[in-house]
Amino acid sequence: MKIWDVRTVLGWTVGLLAAATIALGAQAQEPIKLGVFLSATGGAAFLGDPEKKTIELYVEKINADGGLLGRQVQLTIYDDGTKAKEALTFVKRLIDQDKVDLIIGGTTTGNTMAVINEVEQAGLPFISLAGASVIIDPVKKWVFKTPHTDRLAVQKIFTDMKARGLTKIGLLAGSGGFDKSCAGNARALMESEGVEILADETHGAGDTDMTPQLTKIKNTEGVQAFLYCGFGAPTSIVAKNYKQLGITIPHYQTHGSASVRFIKGADGAAEGVRLPAAALLVVDSLPDSHPQKAIASAYKAAYEDGYKEPISTFGGHAYDALFLAAEAIKRAGSLDKEAVRSEIEKTNGFIGVDGIFTMSPDDHLGLDNDSFVMVEVHDGGWKLQE
Numbered sequence: 354m355k356i357w358d359v360r361t362v363l364g365w366t367v368g369l370l371a372a373a374t375i376a377l378g379a380q381a382q383e384p385i386k387l388g389v390f391l392s393a394t395g396g397a398a399f400l401g402d403p404e405k406k407t408i409e410l411y412v413e414k415i416n417a418d419g420g421l422l423g424r425q426v427q428l429t430i431y432d433d434g435t436k437a438k439e440a441l442t443f444v445k446r447l448i449d450q451d452k453v454d455l456i457i458g459g460t461t462t463g464n465t466m467a468v469i470n471e472v473e474q475a476g477l478p479f480i481s482l483a484g485a486s487v488i489i490d491p492v493k494k495w496v497f498k499t500p501h502t503d504r505l506a507v508q509k510i511f512t513d514m515k516a517r518g519l520t521k522i523g524l525l526a527g528s529g530g531f532d533k534s535c536a537g538n539a540r541a542l543m544e545s546e547g548v549e550i551l552a553d554e555t556h557g558a559g560d561t562d563m564t565p566q567l568t569k570i571k572n573t574e575g576v577q578a579f580l581y582c583g584f585g586a587p588t589s590i591v592a593k594n595y596k597q598l599g600i601t602i603p604h605y606q607t608h609g610s611a612s613v614r615f616i617k618g619a620d621g622a623a624e625g626v627r628l629p630a631a632a633l634l635v636v637d638s639l640p641d642s643h644p645q646k647a648i649a650s651a652y653k654a655a656y657e658d659g660y661k662e663p664i665s666t667f668g669g670h671a672y673d674a675l676f677l678a679a680e681a682i683k684r685a686g687s688l689d690k691e692a693v694r695s696e697i698e699k700t701n702g703f704i705g706v707d708g709i710f711t712m713s714p715d716d717h718l719g720l721d722n723d724s725f726v727m728v729e730v731h732d733g734g735w736k737l738q739e
Contacts, residue, residue, distance in 0.1 A: 405671075478690060478694045486503055500707065
């Protein structure tokens with residue numbers, strides 16, 4: 354071989370090594386791919402819209418601060434329009450086409466349950482923003498959630514009712530996944546919690562008048578309090594119909610109504626409605642010593658400054674999911690899916706706006722009833738109940 358051939362070959366080799374080094378460097382800087390699917394439109398838009406805004410706001414902040422593991426976070430968001438079929442389509446796309454490292458989403462229980470098989474089969478960490486206990490009970494390996502469960506909500510409500518001497522109740526629930534789960538937990542817990550359901554009614558999806566069901570509850574002898582299990586527009590409709598019928602017994606709803614849109618939609622009829630909620634909803638009323646005060650206050654200030662609208666606890670669910678994931682990725686030190694999943698499961702004492710999370714192989718939520726506060730609608734706002 355001529356000497357210039359050797360030099361040429363060596364040149365090629367050096368060039369290839371340099372190109373490989375550059376390629377490896379580029380690969381090392383590839384973004385962390387976060388997939389999100391939410392109900393930013395449709396029937397659950399009042400939940401999904403603040404969730405979307407929260408994630409966009411804080412991903413921008415994370416990237417401005419240098420990202421995670423020295424990488425930028427690449428955000429891919431799909432709006433499922435509150436349709437379970439669309440949610441499934443988008444999750445398949447996030448997994449198969451977008452090749453995301455982790456998924457946050459599932460604004461509603463129905464949309465979350467529609468995609469669980471996909472994320473489980475793909476072996477991809479998934480943090481849901483929906484409420485029903487069925488999402489994490491029984492535990493699924495790759496599935497976690499941040500909102501308090503409907504079961505915790507019912508327990509908190511029953512505890513508050515009993516403290517007021519109210520043990521005989523009327524129950525109304527919608528026909529959605531959260532609604533059914535909530536009502537099912539109310540029935541399952543009533544004996545152990547010392548509560549008796551004297552009237553048990555349901556309404557259909559899309560119903561705009563619940564006076565027939567509420568009239569039956571009103572006319573049931575002995576009923577001392579009322580509980581509605583549902584979310585979205587029906588929460589305000591129930592409050593309006595309740596007032597129109599002149600029902601005076603205490604009115605309870607769940608954390609599915611923990612939004613100023615519930616109050617505004619009820620047009621004055623929500624006054625006096627009591628419900629369990631994250632402390633975020635009344636953060637200004639919390640003592641400075643409260644462990645969530647600083648985190649929740651900072652989130653409230655950032656969100657309201659960024660969007661010029663009131664916070665909701667639903668945006669808080671997204672905040673907690675994003676930072677639970679971010680902290681797990683930091684601890685894992687990589688994007689290895691099993692390592693990230695394991696670190697989410699090892700979350701211990703994470704202070705979020707929904708509460709203080711401590712998860713385990715047997716608990717993929719990590720919250721208890723102490724993370725709930727009872728609030729009441731008062732003068733068009735929220736009042737903390739001591």
